[in-house]
Amino acid sequence: MLDNLVAYFDSIRARDPAPRSRWEILLYPGVWAVGLHRFAHWLFQARLYFLARFVNHLSRWLTAIDIHPGAKIGRNLFIDHGFTVIGETAEIGDDVTIYQCVTLGGTNPTNGQGGKRHPTVRDGVIIGSGAQVIGPIVLGERARIGANAVVTDDVPDGATMIGLKARSTLVPAEEWLKEFIPYGTPCDEPCEEIASNGARRIEELEAQLAAIRAELAELKAASPAPVRRNGTDS
Structure with a gap:
């Protein structure tokens, strides 16, 4: 006992x-x-x-x-x-x-x-x-x-x-x-691991979006300026 x-x-x-x-x-x-x-x-x-x-x-x-x-x-x-x-x-x-x-x-x-x-x-x-x-x-x-x-x-x-x-x-x-x-x-694992994976995915998507914006900006800068004729663009 x-x-x-x-x-x-x-x-x-x-x-x-x-x-x-x-x-x-x-x-x-x-x-x-x-x-x-x-x-x-x-x-x-x-x-x-x-x-x-x-x-x-x-x-x-x-x-x-x-x-x-x-x-x-x-x-x-x-x-x-x-x-x-x-x-x-x-x-x-x-x-x-x-x-x-x-x-x-x-x-x-x-x-x-x-x-x-x-x-x-x-x-x-x-x-x-x-x-x-x-x-x-x-x-x-x-x-x-x-x-x-x-x-x-x-x-x-x-x-x-x-x-x-x-x-x-x-x-x-x-x-x-x-x-x-x-x-x-669980505080560190596995929940934190799952959350960190989601955070990493968001960071990847944000990086891809930033790269797309940068490419658009470069294309816009490289395109010729429009020629104005008689007050209108051509």
Whole structure:
């Protein structure tokens, strides 16, 4: 038990350089939220729904993180800061990182039954702050969801999603895959590389336009001046 707790704290320190010791991590609201959820989920599985909800509400009041007791959570979930909502049928794998103000939300069932209506998050996923992941979709292993992205479709393994509605950066994961990206939002690569390619293309087009203008100016300068006859040009 103690070894598992130490391993959990060490996994958080590997993703967050702020804490100076494991004791600081013990004060993180995300750690308390996950710990209380473990207890609430045990009560939920035992069909003690009222008690499970009571623990859930207590956890939300203490941590500003709302995890439904029915949600299934794997090892080493790190919720950095609060104001995160995780729905009832959400499933989260191992070594997942979720930043503040994230919603793993559900769709409105049309058949009168709850069913699977929340996302499934595979191992190693990073979800940036403010991201909204909605519906019974799957975020593939080691996917990165950029800050404020809105994701409503399945995400392939290793893909980086940005924007509203989220779109892939179209950079193959095997070309740049990193161990960890804070907030799930790449700053230098691959997004900057894509932006720089676009900027280079604009510079090339501007250079071509300048060359065309220079050629027109040379042609105009080389053409003979018009001869004026009786007040008119000929």
